Amino acid sequence: MTEPELRTALSGLEIFEGLTEDQLDWLVSVSEPRVLGDGEVLFRDGEEATGFHVLLAGGLVVTKVVDGREEVLTRHSTEEESAAAEEHDGKPSAAHRFTGELPLLTDGSYVATAAASGPATTVVAYPKPVFFEMLTRCHGVAAVLIPVLAWRIKSSEVQARKRATVEALGTLAAGLAHELNNPAAAVARAAQELAPALERLTRTAYAWGAAASGAERSVLERLAEELDKLPPPEITDPLAQADAEEEIADWAQEAGTERAGLLGSGISDLGLELGWLLERLEGVGEPALPAALDHLAALLETRSLAAELRAAGPRISQLVAATRDYANLDRAPEQTFSVTDGLENTLVVLRAKLAGISIVRKYEPDLPELTGYPSELNQVWTNLVDNAAEAMEGSGVLTLRVRAEGVCMVVEITDTGRGIPEDSLPRIFEPFYTTKDVGKGTGLGLHLSYRIVTQRHHGSIAARSRPGETRMVIRLPFAGNAPACAVVDDVPGQSAGEEPGAGATSSTTSSTVRTTDRSTSSSTT
Numbered sequence: 001m002t003e004p005e006l007r008t009a010l011s012g013l014e015i016f017e018g019l020t021e022d023q024l025d026w027l028v029s030v031s032e033p034r035v036l037g038d039g040e041v042l043f044r045d046g047e048e049a050t051g052f053h054v055l056l057a058g059g060l061v062v063t064k065v066v067d068g069r070e071e072v073l074t075r076h077s078t079e080e081e082s083a084a085a086e087e088h089d090g091k092p093s094a095a096h097r098f099t100g101e102l103p104l105l106t107d108g109s110y111v112a113t114a115a116a117s118g119p120a121t122t123v124v125a126y127p128k129p130v131f132f133e134m135l136t137r138c139h140g141v142a143a144v145l146i147p148v149l150a151w152r153i154k155s156s157e158v159q160a161r162k163r164a165t166v167e168a169l170g171t172l173a174a175g176l177a178h179e180l181n182n183p184a185a186a187v188a189r190a191a192q193e194l195a196p197a198l199e200r201l202t203r204t205a206y207a208w209g210a211a212a213s214g215a216e217r218s219v220l221e222r223l224a225e226e227l228d229k230l231p232p233p234e235i236t237d238p239l240a241q242a243d244a245e246e247e248i249a250d251w252a253q254e255a256g257t258e259r260a261g262l263l264g265s266g267i268s269d270l271g272l273e274l275g276w277l278l279e280r281l282e283g284v285g286e287p288a289l290p291a292a293l294d295h296l297a298a299l300l301e302t303r304s305l306a307a308e309l310r311a312a313g314p315r316i317s318q319l320v321a322a323t324r325d326y327a328n329l330d331r332a333p334e335q336t337f338s339v340t341d342g343l344e345n346t347l348v349v350l351r352a353k354l355a356g357i358s359i360v361r362k363y364e365p366d367l368p369e370l371t372g373y374p375s376e377l378n379q380v381w382t383n384l385v386d387n388a389a390e391a392m393e394g395s396g397v398l399t400l401r402v403r404a405e406g407v408c409m410v411v412e413i414t415d416t417g418r419g420i421p422e423d424s425l426p427r428i429f430e431p432f433y434t435t436k437d438v439g440k441g442t443g444l445g446l447h448l449s450y451r452i453v454t455q456r457h458h459g460s461i462a463a464r465s466r467p468g469e470t471r472m473v474i475r476l477p478f479a480g481n482a483p484a485c486a487v488v489d490d491v492p493g494q495s496a497g498e499e500p501g502a503g504a505t506s507s508t509t510s511s512t513v514r515t516t517d518r519s520t521s522s523s524t525t
Contacts, residue, residue, distance in 0.1 A: 032125040036116035049103030052131040058121030204295035211291040219283040244268040256290035266300030337374040346381040364403040380449040391417025408485040420465040
């Protein structure tokens with residue numbers, strides 16, 4: 001491309017409209033034209049931002065790898081039809097013609113990958129120092145660039161919310177499916193086995209009635225009533241229970257019962273032994289004993305199946321209720337709610353991921369309720385608890401602490417995982433920033449948590465971390481006290497939530513986020 005052609009092309013762009021002849025001369029002299037082949041990469045996600053790029057011809061597709069899948073964030077095109085197709089979300093027309101300004105302004109890295117779409121895509125690169133000189137030399141550039149920058153920030157927020165909502169729904173669905181599996185399987189198994197169990201109960205009842213005298217029937221009736229009133233054992237010793245089951249089954253088999261194993265398991269599951277059974281069966285003669293034991297075994301089996309159904313039904317109802325409360329279905333978005341209820345519902349939803357992790361609850365009694373958006377805060381709890389579980393890799397201690405502190409509700413979520421690297425801690429709330437491997441993390445969860453806490457609830461969120469202890473501290477204001485929770489003082493060497501001088505080691509690093517909007521730190525290019 002010759003200099004006159006480049007000059008004509010640049011002067012026809014909205015971002016360079018109104019430049020003087022001298023400004024255009026300078027712009028052409030510092031321009032670095034480049035022609036890209038179809039699919040050729042202009043810059044990659046994670047690379048240091050080195051230049052501002054202006055699109056003269058062709059198109060660019062901007063993508064990001066999310067959870068192993070490459071997703072298209074946006075497209076830039078010089079073709080009117082293609083550009084119009086991308087303006088459904090309010091994308092300014094000028095946004096099609098340049099990219100890369102945001103990471104330059106924030107001194108960061110590219111947050112996505114840009115590649116040519118179609119043959120002979122032509123771009124003009126301006127190195128970082130030239131870009132900043134351009135802003136001072138050519139005042140009209142900033143007038144076009146700033147509205148586009150504002151749109152890109154807003155667009156990244158919308159995309160972040162949508163993606164985080166999908167992730168939250170996926171977590172909810174997976175957790176609910178896992179938790180429903182056990183009670184649903186219990187219901188299916190009990191329902192399948194109940195019919196033959198009732199047939200056995202009927203058959204053994206006839207046989208017992210024919211073999212027993214009136215006094216013997218009274219003995220078994222008293223035994224059945226006593227078994228029905230027995231509470232489940234508070235402490236179970238698996239070895240002792242197995243020994244008792246074997247002893248009862250051996251004795252019952254010698255006595256002539258058909259289902260000795262079922263009788264042994266039924267009695268031992270209640271924490272009882274052979275001696276207890278023999279004492280209650282006194283008065284039943286040897287001829288009628290096999291029929292008595294068969295009927296008792298059938299009775300225990302039927303009652304056990306009924307107990308499984310009684311336990312599984314409410315468990316399913318509890319899970320549905322917890323899911324409803326977690327998602328706040330059929331409720332007004334803003335309401336008065338209990339923070340601890342939201343935490344408990346989150347633990348139910350994430351139970352599968354928390355297997356092997358000890359949960360410690362430290363809830364201050366008689367906590368007041370908050371007014372806000374519980375479904376959005378549940379998304380915060382999900383992000384923080386899920387991150388903690390991943391950091392602990394299946395084993396550790398998760399501590400949930402909730403207390404009132406002046407006019408604020410303070411929620412602390414602490415894990416004993418690997419911790420957050422010191423150099424990453426100040427950036428964990430930035431959009432698209434993640435310490436996970438490429439493709440495994442979106443970098444949106446903590447950013448959305450920050451926005452929900454600070455923007456929607458006028459609170460604050462802070463992170464303190466060292467190996468073996470990561471503590472997330474969320475302060476939420478009670479009604480009418482928003483400013484009081486907006487700022488959190490950071491004391492070096494002190495873990496969040498500890499009193500000064502509590503003895504935290506000086507190796508503790510911290511990141512305190514106030515209500516100042518940091519969402520401009522990175523965004524969709």
